[in-house]
Amino acid sequence: MTTVLTQGGNAPLASARVTVEVTAPKALDVSGLLLTEAGKVRSDADFVFFNAPNGPGVTHRPAAGGAPDAITVDTGALPAGIEKVVVTASLDDAGATFAGTEPTATIRNADTGEVLVTFTPPRLTRETALVVVEVYRRGGAWKVRAVGQGYADGLAGIATDFGVTVDDSPAPPPAPPQSAPTQAAPTKAPPKPVTPPAVPASLTKVTLDKGRVSLTKGGSVSLEKNGKPFLAAVRMGLGWEPAGRGRNIDLDASCIAFDAQRNKVETAWFMKLSVFNGAIAHSGDNLTGEGAGDDEAITVHLDGLPAEVCGLVFVVNSFSGQKFTDVKNAYCRLLDAGSGQELVRFDLTTSEPSTGVVMCKLVRQYSGEWVMTAIGEYVNAKTARAMVKPAGAML
Structure with missing residues (x-):
């Protein structure tokens, strides 16, 4: 039996593996973020989307053959410490908003295709991205909650809010070379090795525009x-x-x-x-x-x-x-x-x-x-x- 949720409602998940499909009259990009108890990603690798479709226990499925964009969550494969997976939707057209085109989330049993839960948020206005639903752990069991929280600054706004480093700007020009010092600098102990930061997530789709x-x-x-x-x-x-x-x-x-x-x-x-x-x-x-x-x-x-x-x-x-x-x-x-x-x-x-x-x-x-x-x-x-x-x- 299918459960129809209203905003803020929740329901238990009858399957350990679920696929969250999101549909709307306009083209969408659907993403998933793996969150700790603090509500943040551990690293940018916990952001699963069109440029990075595979994460630990979470995969992105692009729209194809009439099937919409979707995020599949395997709760049994999620890493320890991950308490929640939020599923988001953003509009493919950068200038469009969700006004009058509220998306619908359909949560299915990933193995059988059976529809378990559906949710359509209340009327939206100037939002360009949306946290649609969240799959979360409560008392050792996994549930789904209807969220419907909108953002006016697109997917980048959502990703940044949950701790993802987003870089859509061009790289800064290299610093000019420094002139040689007139006196030798005093000898110092070698600096401790520093772990390089993770590569920022690029929200721009990779195409063949720039060649190979x-x-x-x-x-x-x-x-x-x-x-x-x-x-x-x-x-x-x-x-x-x-x-x-x-x-x-x-x-x-x-x-x-x-x-x-x-x-x-x-x-x-x-x-x-x-x-x-x-x-x-x-x-x-x-x-x-x-x-x-x-x-x-x-x-x-x-x-x-x-x-x-x-x-x-x-x-x-x-x-x-x-x-x-x-x-x-x-x-x-x-x-x-x-x-x-x-x-x-x-x-x-x-x-x-x-x-x-x-x-x-x-x-x-x-x-x-x-x-x-x-x-x-x-x-x-x-x-x-x-x-x-x-x-x-x-x-």
Whole structure:
């Protein structure tokens, strides 16, 4: 039975894993913040949003295939000391307000999709961002509270309020060089090492406007330039170096297509090089990793994909059974399929003793744009078939 909350109301959560979807007549960006008992984040890593979609026990799901932006909270995976996760919504259009377009939060069982709770805040006016609901711990149990608190200074105002360092301003110019002193300064003890501060969270979406993008694990980039889709066909190149001591490693790159419910639609891999009438085409099997450049490539004609396809997950498996700790310099990169220009690159800097890795994903947004996110998560799977379930869980 669905519980309908009014502002300030609360309800127990019947599931340990819940997905909070937020919808409105206007495009939204939904975020989650992990808070301690003091009501603040521990660090900027506790801010989960479009540029940093994975946090401890909390993940961001971009809008795709009719499904809205959402935050999934796994209460059993939240770190000790986290007492609350607040879910926020901000308007994608910087000049718009929530006046007359109050968003609705739908809290679902993340495993079954069952609707548990809904909440629509009372009429809003000049607010541009909103704390919609909070998932909080009380007496050892987890509950959800309808908040509906508005902010007039956008997502940056919310993030700053909860202790996130936000930097959307350009970096200051470097200081001019200092002239040499006329006398030698007295010798001093070396200063104690200082832990560098966390990189401030950037609330500006990463696009291709400034050219090639290098991603780190969890980073995302929109395949847009100047506010428009940049290209209709991309090539995902995957590469690695063979192991030493004369051992060959047979890695296989694959692309798994999913629908909005995270069900597999098709897989392009060495056993099936072309799917969707050639909309996804695999270059063929490389048995050793020998040779310069990409070892295997998968070309995707985005405009040719069926409407039901909302997500593509690119995976690599060790068919020969060796662990990724035996593999050097594994990477994936996204190229313009027409010109060959490299657009995005993600280098795996660390390896784990597993036989499969989910490299990255491409997700179609509700607006139609595609966003690439670097994943770099290892699993024990030697074939693409065994990667379907873990890959779908990472969409």
